[in-house]
Amino acid sequence: METTEQRIQIAVQxxxxxxxxxxxxxxxxxxxxxxxxxxxxxxxxxxxxxLLLVRDDDIPGLVSEDVCDLGIVGLNVVEEKRLTRESEGRxxxxxxxxxxxxxxxxxxxxxxxxxxYEGPGSLENTRIATSYIGILNQYLKSNDIDAEAxxxxxxxxxxxxxxxxxxxxxxxxxxxxxxxxxxxxxxxxLDSEAVVIQxxxxxxxxxxxxxxxxxxxxxxxLQVRESKYIMLHAPKAALGAIRDLLPGTEAPTILALDGxxxxxxxxxxxxxxxxxxxxxxxKAAGAxxxxxxxxxxxxx
Ligand code: ATP
Ligand code: ZN
Numbered sequence: 001m002e003t004t005e006q007r008i009q010i011a012v013q014x015x016x017x018x019x020x021x022x023x024x025x026x027x028x029x030x031x032x033x034x035x036x037x038x039x040x041x042x043x044x045x046x047x048x049x050x051l052l053l054v055r056d057d058d059i060p061g062l063v064s065e066d067v068c069d070l071g072i073v074g075l076n077v078v079e080e081k082r083l084t085r086e087s088e089g090r091x092x093x094x095x096x097x098x099x100x101x102x103x104x105x106x107x108x109x110x111x112x113x114x115x116x117y118e119g120p121g122s123l124e125n126t127r128i129a130t131s132y133i134g135i136l137n138q139y140l141k142s143n144d145i146d147a148e149a150x151x152x153x154x155x156x157x158x159x160x161x162x163x164x165x166x167x168x169x170x171x172x173x174x175x176x177x178x179x180x181x182x183x184x185x186x187x188x189x190l191d192s193e194a195v196v197i198q199x200x201x202x203x204x205x206x207x208x209x210x211x212x213x214x215x216x217x218x219x220x221x222l223q224v225r226e227s228k229y230i231m232l233h234a235p236k237a238a239l240g241a242i243r244d245l246l247p248g249t250e251a252p253t254i255l256a257l258d259g260x261x262x263x264x265x266x267x268x269x270x271x272x273x274x275x276x277x278x279x280x281x282x283k284a285a286g287a288x289x290x291x292x293x294x295x296x297x298x299x300x
Contacts, residue, residue: 011071014053029217083134103194129159130169238286248272
């Protein structure tokens with residue numbers, strides 16, 4: 001077995017919202033994993049890649065300090081750690097390299113329903129409870145707002161009820177937690193999703209080649225998630241109109257149909273979801289024998 005130095009270490013959230021998606025994505029890249037007895041490491045059986053299962057807040061630090069080569073973590077956490085480290089005079093040693101299209105959420109400022117809000121100026125001279133001090137302070141500074149960021153490590157949404165702050169700044173996805181606490185979202189500071197970060201230290205050529213391979217496979221996995229293979233018959237005269245209706249496609253393959261001079265078969269990969277409406281519109285444009293198939297793997 002290779003020594004740790006030759007294996008790639010990827011930091012992944014141990015238990016939480018990102019865990020299943022992160023592991024599932026890596027498995028779909030062809031990685032076969034076995035969990036250690038203490039559940040702290042997943043060993044790659046068929047590739048020299050191991051996952052370190054940790055708290056999401058520790059992931060930027062582990063990558064920055066070179067304990068891990070890569071990490072999968074929310075952009076909200078990445079940005080907060082980057083700003084905190086910068087303010088402490090030790091800039092982050094990681095680069096954000098890839099967006100993964102899961103873990104979507106936003107970091108927003110919200111206030112009580114009964115508080116009149118007339119734009120960012122309403123935040124002037126207020127207290128804002130948050131665990132995202134770095135991002136909030138950056139927002140306040142760049143908008144020239146004089147307000148106090150009050151640190152809350154959890155249950156930020158109850159701060160206004162406790163009289164500890166006038167507003168909160170926290171992660172929102174559906175908005176149901178805010179609603180349940182009588183709060184209204186007012187400003188979006190950051191749109192977030194899970195991202196891959198990589199250490200800024202140059203990797204040995206072999207390791208970098210493996211990282212590139214994994215990223216290329218990730219790209220393929222993300223693309224096929226929505227992609228469909230469409231087959232249909234089309235009158236030659238309607239080809240232009242039909243092509244215009246196909247969402248997110250490259251050049252289609254046009255095949256002759258046995259015994260038909262005016263119709264052809266069209267095969268095409270659509271990189272977006274194909275809805276019933278699209279099929280109905282294609283049919284209305286003259287297409288027939290429509291077939292939509294899932295795409296299993298793709299390598300551009
Ligand atoms: P840990 O124990 O690892 O510190 P945590 O409680 O900080 O876990 P989770 O609640 O599992 O973290 O959220 C992990 C990430 O999921 C967030 O940092 C954010 O990027 C993303 N996320 C997506 N939707 C939401 C949401 N509704 N609330 C909180 N985080 C969300
Ligand atoms: Zn966390």
